[in-house]
Amino acid sequence: MKVLITGGAGFLGQRLARELLARGALHLAPHGASAEPEPITELVLLDVTRASGPDDVRVRIEVGDIAQRDVLERAIDAQTAVVFHLAAIVSAQAEADFDLGMRINLDATRILLDVCRARGHKPRVVFTSSVAVYGGELPEEVQEDTALNPQSSYGTQKAMVELLLCDYSRRGFIDGRALRLPTVSVRPGKPNAAASSFASAIVREPLNGETTACPVSGATRVWLLSPRKAVQCLVAGSEIDAAALGERRTVNLPGVSASVDEMVETLSKVGGEAAVARIEWVPDERVEKIVESWPASWDTARARALGFAGDGSFRAIVQAYMEDELHVPHKRH
Template sequence: MKVLITGGAGFLGQRLAGELLARESLKIGGVQQRIDEIVLLDVTRAEGPDDPRVRIEEGDIAERAVLERVIDGETAVIFHLAAILSAEAEAAFELGMRINFDATRELLEVCRARGHAPRLVFTSSVAVYGGDIPEEVQDDTALNPQSSYGTQKAMAELLLSDYSRRGFVDGRVLRLPTVSVRPGKPNGAASSFASGIIREPLNREISVVPVSGATRVWLLSPRIAIENIVVGAEIDAAALGHTRVVNLPGVCVTVDEMVETLSQFAGPKAVARIEWAPDETIERIVSSWPSSWNVRHAKKLGFSGETTFRAIVQTYLEDELHILPKRDHGHH
């Protein structure tokens, strides 16, 4: 079986490739199928695990010729992770439209032309919601994005659902919470601070926080995000019911509570490395996102999430800093 990961040079793409190589197979259509090849596609050359099953492809995902090169009749599963992130998509409208929407349509068109209806897992976002949202977002809460990124993701969701209805692909949309704590440097996401607020102080660096302490966010660790993406690939379409979209579980936490958790782990010196620098654009984007979701449907399907932000920080310490826990983390 051949697997394609778009955004293969990115953080989640790299993690997903490693997870799939470790698993060696995916359960598709009730049958455990061996993974023979993983194609990592990105506009910048992916590092890629040193494994004969991995093929690195460099190219612009919005170009049909690139997609035709990496998707053939043997491509059984596609993980579509490539995206221009929220703040960047707001600043560079044409680029966001080209990668987040046009490229998704082109990818779906190539799948349609191939004619074998590959399974397609698309990572979407909390940003598809906005405006006057209820206290707790339901699976069927109306989409009302308040950013170009959210609009592009919402359009791609609708498109994927229709291509699935028509039998061109076997799609599933996973609306990811903000993934925290990511290692590395700040990225182009409006929610980048949700990782930096922990990562930088622990690294003895200044963390600039562009939102108020009362801002609420919905979070999930990278480890569990990857587990959920694999679950999404293995679920039978029939189990999804009338919709191809799933809101994933996460933790609702205020920025102040995140700071308090940092203090519990690393003390006042770490907290002193936080600089508050309000940014109206970032605040507007982030505060338009829901902070509490009804995820009963997701949990029935086998998706999971941490139960506390403390557990998310502990996961970061274990996975990135290799500091083992003093107690059990709150993943269930």
């Protein structure tokens, strides 16, 4: 079978690609069926920039604008069993450029769903949704039945796609799964235009001996998932039996709730006070407003019952980063 990753040149797309190639197969048969996992014969990495790898005979790299139908028609055919749709304009950028956000986050996704529908074989579509679909007055712990009330254009676009994906699934056009991701941290590399970019930067930069600006206060609480666990959740999201999801195609993935102060405290344990001193506190109201509209925690009972697993603690998240990106071996405590 073929698998497509949109945003395949991105950090999460690249990690997911490596994980899928390492596994070599996906188990898409209904739960309880004894069928062997089906081998991945082709992995298409589609992005607006050329994916740099992985170097593997199964990988096909496609470059193009996903808001153009022909690009998606080239990437999806009747053998495409799973689409991981990660491509997106991130939160602060979608807030700064409304039309670009609508074009990529909403219109391109709709074209993707329509191309899947036109192929006629009901492929699985794993869509990465976000904490940003929630907002406004929220209960301390968001529940599965808490109303969406996004306070950003990014969150609005993600929520609209969730609705579309549910309806396309209900009608039998696709077999969709919308996974609501916590803020994925600690990401390697450079800061990006996501409002949540600081959550990675305040750990990553100080550990690299670099200074970083934190735009939110220490009391700000965020809901976090490591890249390692995020990738495992994406794979699990593709393998889960549609019947297990029932009438609800959205899943609130497991996360760890941590305040910025708690994150800094963990940083001090791992990198010492010198690392903490590399954080400059530069409040940015624009970022604060977006981040504080997001839930700091949600109920994960459904996700866990469906077999999704998150991180054990913020310390474990930092440990995963050090192992996966800095190649610091795991120490037993």
